[in-house]
Amino acid sequence: MNYQTFQPQSDLRSVVKCYWTLEIPAQKDVEKQLIIPDGCIDMIFILGDDVKRFTSGDEFIIQPREMVLGQITGPFYVQPSGYVSSFAVRFYPYGFSNFVSSSIKKLANKETPLALLFGDEPSQALTEAIIQAANTSARIEIVEAFLLEKLTDKTIIDNVVKRTIDTILSTGGNTAINTILKDDLSKRRQMERKFVQQIGISPKQLGKVIRLQSALKRLLNRQPESLTEIAYESDYYDQAHFIKDFKEFTGTTPRAFLEDGTMALSSLFYKKD
Template sequence: MKYKKYIPLPRLRPFVECLFFWEVPKQAQQTVIDSPPAGYSAIVFNLEGGYQIARYGHDSHDIRSSFVVGQATSNYQLLVEESIHQIGIVFKPTGLFKLFNIPGFEISNGRFSLDDLSAASLQLLEKQIAELKSPDQQIEHIQQVLLQQLSRKNLVPDQLDLAVNQIVGKRGNIKISEVLPGTFMSRRKFERRFLYEVGLSPKYYARLRRYGYACSLIAGKREADWDTVLFPGGYYDQSHFIKDFKEFSGLSPQRYLLKNQELSHKIES
């Protein structure tokens, strides 16, 4: 199983978190991969194969085509048996809306095929990258298309983009009242635009981002010194830490540590 993350070109970074390549050979038996919510949306080009996805508290369903995925508010599992070849774009919270006019509130907790979205430009991009031979060439082409989109829309980060990216940079460990003055908006307008573009309320998003970062601190581990997770993760109260884990994953932090099968357990070194 191979996974490679690419840092976006500088002009794309206000709107794009990263790009990635993921390749999985056919599995002898079903492989389970856990994924906590990270606070990002994405476009995933599924160039080969498929898998099942099961979100905590919901039934599983098949993924076969390329798709757009919105903000997730709970852990989910990928159930993999056959070979997979994926190329993906992971967006900053407002990036998908700014670059492709897809409102976050319409796609939260969902995966929508490019056919469902009638996304002709993305369908064309899918065909173009399928004809390229290597992941590096595919990623390079995607970035050039994104740069063209950036120029076509004359995009520069606005006050909301900067505020949202500040929450991302602080890993959710910041009060909305600290972010608000720099937006030059009323709280009501800020919350309304945030919900529309990102898909979640600012306060809920910050909480989700904090939880996702805590998960990243224990990914790939089976033992942890919880003090090195709680405080760097922005948790100053163990009860809130436990509450978030149970709400978003259905498990206590200790049980999640022992049972999780995040991608970091699977990829080749």
């Protein structure tokens, strides 16, 4: 597996976390791969063979070849049908709202074709340019030009929502929403509605995802080894609380995660992220 990340130019750095590429040679009997929530939204271009996404058991759909993958809040399994080659934009939690006028909530837990978000002609032109580009650098230039054209000077993200996200990220998901809002408790419901519209999930869900990511990085890097230590360093109440949250988002336990071949892709993504 060859996974690489690239930094955006300065004008997009506040909304785009990175660009990434993934290349995997075709293999026989490839296992399903679990994608773990990370609080981000990705715009993905599939340049290789088709990719299956399992909806339940053995039932699956073929992912669109150009799509936006919204917030994930539970186990999300994919399986390549052959050669994997992908180019993608990873947006910060509040990043993608700056490029579309519709609610981000409807994008959660599914793939949305670019044409539904940006129109047939612009999406087709972008996709063709990405496919025909000679290399990753050229693809980054193409997608950045597209995003900068869509980006406006108008502030789309509510300041309270952005402040809440910044605090969640800076504290590793360990700050209660009441603490963030302080004197604005009466505005909590309004803020939460805006949060879901602009981010796709609730503040509480995002906090749990960010905390899980913090624990996951410690788990993948095996420092420390003890699940109890990982739990406490990630500010879970105890090991049981850590395991409960881990199973909610992955469908498995931390120990099983490390030993399961279906976690290879997530391990590659999040150990380096």
